[in-house]
Ligand SMILES: NC(=O)C1=CN([C@@H]2O[C@H](COP(=O)(O)OP(=O)(O)OC[C@H]3O[C@@H](n4cnc5c(N)ncnc54)[C@H](O)[C@@H]3O)[C@@H](O)[C@H]2O)C=CC1
């Protein structure tokens with residue numbers, strides 16, 4: 001195995017430019033350990049290339065690239081990066097082409113659960129190699145390095161490359177999936193309009209970055225709250241990406257409903273409709289609905305922070321629902337851009353809809369969901385709240401001057 005050599009950052013392209021020399025050293029040692037331990041696994045034809053880069057504005061020192069194949073020097077930009085001939089082995093020869101998955105808020109609680117699921121193959125499948133591109137804030141950069149180290153230590157065969165950085169224009173480069181988790185939590189005394197503005201600015205900037213550098217068909221899942229309106233802001237700032245590709249993560253609520261009692265109007269218990277089994281409509285309409293609505297807040301009271309593990313699971317479910325065919329007769333919930341929906345929901349907002357997928361990353365709306373007056377009234381309430389939020393972020397969607405007349409009961413889960 002050739003000895004790693006240092007290549008001055010100026011000789012590489014912009015993405016590879018930065019690393020503090022001390023971290024570069026630490027990472028080099030760790031990469032060596034990985035290289036040695038990986039080599040001891042029963043893999044053949046292994047030719048690793050290791051390089052280190054952090055993309056942030058405080059660029060510095062060298063990048064390490066193994067010198068045995070000069071042609072490959074510029075191909076690897078990861079904090080760690082393993083490249084070898086995937087076609088050369090029986091197992092890896094059947095793997096798909098590597099995909100690039102960007103995650104923002106990658107040093108946060110939700111990402112700390114999610115990233116390891118993605119790297120393990122649980123999300124995109126056991127034959128799908130992954131490059132992770134992790135976006136953090138300036139404050140979280142060091143923690144992000146820790147995340148990358150833990151990913152490396154986990155020896156996931158499918159995880160080929162990890163990049164970290166704080167500039168979305170660098171981190172989102174060529175991303176095929178963008179899981180946008182990073183956001184500021186609402187603090188005590190902060191007005192909802194203030195939170196909408198702060199997080200809206202983040203999602204406007206990230207939408208612009210995706211528009212400029214991501215894969216033109218990138219699929220985007222917005223998790224940071226308020227996720228529907230953040231998703232709307234994001235897609236309005238990314239006019240070159242189909243609006244249909246943007247989702248707001250509403251799957252956690254579906255999962256929470258299922259863990260209580262499923263959607264009582266459309267779901268079945270042992271083949272019978274829920275209302276045939278549970279006759280107590282008052283309980284279904286009042287207690288059950290409220291329980292799901294307030295589940296997030298109840299958890300914040302217990303944990304002192306919002307749901308992280310179950311949110312990560314629901315992101316996994318949301319992605320898997322798009323990359324695997326939906327079973328016959330089933331559907332899943334995801335917040336999507338309303339553009340010709342069959343339910344009379346206001347157009348031009350992001351609203352949770354029943355969807356099905358053929359497993360190609362795309363979806364279609366399910367048209368035969370049953371509504372009653374109760375459901376219609378609850379949906380109208382959500383619609384009014386989202387329309388009010390939309391007016392409040394008009395300055396971020398390019399639709400003029402914002403007017404914030406948020407209804408009093410627009411609640412975040414922590415507010416009870
Ligand atoms: N849609 C849903 O069902 C749920 C949404 N959430 C929301 O998800 C978000 C993240 O939650 P956690 O991971 O628990 O929070 P966290 O506070 O643990 O992590 C957030 C991370 O985002 C980073 N960050 C902040 N601004 C950023 C930016 N501009 N670019 C990149 N990274 C940035 C922070 O440094 C932090 O590391 C919150 O907005 C929370 O309200 C939480 C639970 C459920």
Ligand SMILES: O=C([O-])CC(=O)C(=O)O
Nearest residue numbers: 225296306307412413414
């Ligand atoms: O507001 C939060 O951070 C938590 C949240 O969305 C939920 O638990 O549903």
